[in-house]
Amino acid sequence: MLPRLVAWARRLKRDIAVLAIALRDPQAPLVARLLAAIVVAYALSPIDLIPDFIPVLGLLDDLILVPAGLWLVLRLMPDEVLARARDKAAAAPPCKRSRIAGAVIVCLWLALAIWAGRHLLLLLRS
Incomplete structure (x- = not known):
């Protein structure tokens, strides 16, 4: 197995x-x-x-x-x-593992989380 x-x-x-x-x-x-x-x-x-x-x-x-x-x-x-x-x-x-690529991916996820959070806050306020 x-x-x-x-x-x-x-x-x-x-x-x-x-x-x-x-x-x-x-x-x-x-x-x-x-x-x-x-x-x-x-x-x-x-x-x-x-x-x-x-x-x-x-x-x-x-x-x-x-x-x-x-x-x-x-x-x-x-x-x-x-x-x-x-x-x-x-x-x-x-x-080989790239720290730069990892940092870019983390930044993209953070940007997506910030964007989603802002839109969620706008929905909650309205």
Whole structure:
């Protein structure tokens, strides 16, 4: 069972890299590119929709949302775009974690939280 889970996790990681490359392809449909950007950002984000410290639910969002998003985007992307992205991902050296990328993602989440908070306050005041 454990080897199957490890293989599944590696495939997910590889597919996230493939989507990150495919979303930059100009031949990819706009809807697939937008969904790919959302899935990649969510998968790489240090902030989850449901925090991991909440028992069961915190891990279920990662186990359900990311694979479901991957499945949907892989169905929407044309085969030739995915083939080119897989070739580029296989040829690319392994990525190192980037603190700058992490900081950018955290800033984007903070900006989204501030925006949502402001709009929520406006709704509550009216």
